[in-house]
Amino acid sequence: MKMPKNNVYTVSRLNGEVRQLLEGELGRIWLNAEISNFAAPGSGHWYLTLKDNFAQIRCAMFKGKNRTVTFKPANGQQVLVKGSISVYEPRGDYQLIIESMLPAGDGLLAQQYEALKMKLAAEGLFAADTKRPLPSKIQKIGVITSATGAAIKDVLHVLARRDSSIEVVIYPTQVQGDTAADNICRAIQLANARLEVDVLLLTRGGGSLEDLWCFNNEELAHEIYNSALPVVSAVGHEVDTTISDYVADVRAPTPSAGAELLSQDAESRAERLAGFIARLKQGWQHYQLKTEQRAQALENRLHRQDPKRKLEQFQQSFDEMQIRLNAAINDKLNRSALMQQNLDHRLNQQSPRHRLTLESKRLDYLSARLNDGIKGKLHDVEMSLKNSAHQLETVSPLATLSRGYSITQDESGKVLLNAQDVHSGDTITTKLLEGELKSRVI
Template sequence: MRLTMPISTNANSNIFTVSRLNAEVRMLLENEMGIVWLVGELSNFSAPVSGHWYFSLKDARAQVKCAMFKGNNRRVSFKPMNGNQVLVKARLSLYEPRGDYQLIIESMQPEGDGRLQQMFDELKMKLAGEGLFAQHLKKPLPENPKRIGIITSKTGAALYDILDVLKRRDPSLPIVVYPTMVQGEEAAFKIAQAIGRANSRNECDILIVGRGGGSLEDLWCFNHEIVARTIAASQIPIVSAVGHEIDVTIADFVADVRAPTPSAAAELVSRDNSHKAQTIIAKQRDLLNAWRHYNHQQKNTLNRLQFALEKQHPRYQLNKQSQRLDELQARLSRSISSKLQLLQVQLHRSQQSLSFHSPNKTIERSQYRLSNNKARLIQAIQQTLRDHRYKLALQAEKLDTVSPLSTLKRGYSITCDQQGKVLTTSNQVKTGDTIVTRLIDGEIKSTVV
């Protein structure tokens, strides 16, 4: 005989469905592993019409499936092909419908450039976390620099581009060149030394640090930490001018100003001759306007003083009083004329009023009003009598409705004690009391037994 043991409630709660198991595993992979970087060879590359990429990354001993969605693969700067060695940044995940363990790729680069880019991103995050890129640390460039310092290769095209622009725009502007290596393993240290030397000599108002364009490896010396920290520590404002406009280096983030090219840096720090001429003309115009304004103010002050002096002169006071007298005489004349006109109007109105209030007309109007009032009084009395009669009839009808006599007519009677208090219960009397019963046609006195 075979016995089957019942499954406990606790055991039931630990039984997974396949869907639940895959979901739990996916969350564990995504939450625990986070972002990973890895190098591998592309294989089984597929790019369907959806725009997503699907492929495998492999090395000599293993492979892993990968997916790169179109929102991320649009940023890839090369065309991936099977056999490419690449560096990818990815999140570990699991494709639940099939239970396939896979990588979700966020970025992809050729292996060499990718390693440099990874180092670039790590240093950028580190320095940003320390606040070296903060805007409030940026030093402003002087508007009219007295001397420009250039830190670059003495044989590079960037130096000649900068010198050509400065010569064209402002030939009188002094220039100091601090030659240095701008490519190779020792270049970063040499650039830092040149920046330190320029600060110790303190003979320039602005430093341009840069070089011409090149590959990521060519520009890598400007992505070294020693260069970044030296730029941040510089007491002289620094303009970073590395490569072309699309090239971005750590030096660009730390510098006080970033110029897209060396020539643009020269344009930025200089003022052309026409600008200086315009500045002189503007200053002359401002000076002339200031003199005119001062002259106008002085004239106004003089006029005010002359006017104040004239107001204190006896002739001015006499003229003022004479004018006041003339004004008062004119006002008196106008007032007398106005008063006479008003009196004439009042006289005319009094004559009309006297004619209107003649005794004959007053008697006629009084008789007419008396006749009208009499007729209206008779009508009012008659209407009042009618209203009172009607109200009296209504009140009599209501009174008869609630009258005790009306109740007695229907066969009822009212019993009171000797004091006239109406009896409503037998408890109100006792044996020997005299009571009075009122009927419709008289009263009956009774004794309680």
């Protein structure tokens, strides 16, 4: 086999280039998923897995970032995270480096709002040079809003007070709910088809981000941008800003301010100045948005080249080894404890204490048998001794003497059985039951 001369990678080089490729192509992303395998070692970093019903990805959130999280993550919790795709080079695993984390639901609308704003800005829908000027003489205003809401009442009240000659055409529509954006689009289309008014005022009262969500619709943004009639957006309160405010030709902070902007009186110059200021602010916001985009791109490039990422890789590797070491130590301790239990059990089974107890019982049993045997033997010996004594007593000379008999011995102590065994002059001794007699034979 011929060895290739070029493009021979080491594993480290391959993983490093894959990491740079992933980080450069995808950049930062948002991910909505469920937490599992959450771990927070002593280093302060977080390691977890994000999953849905069909797939999962390993993630890391380092100490400097997770301090901003306002809740305690838990397994099974649904979260919305922002981060960048990377590769953990020592193991060759691709993973998500998390920069921010929110509970799912909280912040999801805000993230979608920011994503749509960035997209439409890139498409040029917010550009100041595309804004249409308002007519110098406004005689008829088309108001797109709810026919029963507070906004239309405020608009009619301001117009009646400032310039009662202005005619108002109301294009009633929903301004809240899932179908509201489609209804508003149809109202704009209807107004452009009729061309019966000089300008359109898109308005409603204030509310939460969810309440105003229909004004953050991409189709509605394109409808406003493509409208032949100038559009003034006066949605919510002064602090509320929607996508329709960015796309519209002029933005008014409130419904009443929108009506004042479109009506002419002694204050028209000031109001026109306010409109110019609003357009200036809008242009500045557009410039600021482009600057933020460029800064974000530069930050992404810097992020990919940041040596801190390499340090984070080492920290993650260290934490992983620490987790594995702790697991190995715990496993070793558990196995040692189990082995000790088994040895204790075997030692108890082989303990001489049980053997000694058994032998002690056996010794007591044998001692009892020995005592019984000794007693029996002594009794037998005693009985035998008594029998022997009785027999001895029966044949004893003393017994014979006690019956009146006597024993006669010569001088040498020989018992005389025949009178012829002695001679005249011999001394003989006669033993009686009590005492003895010495005699001389004559």
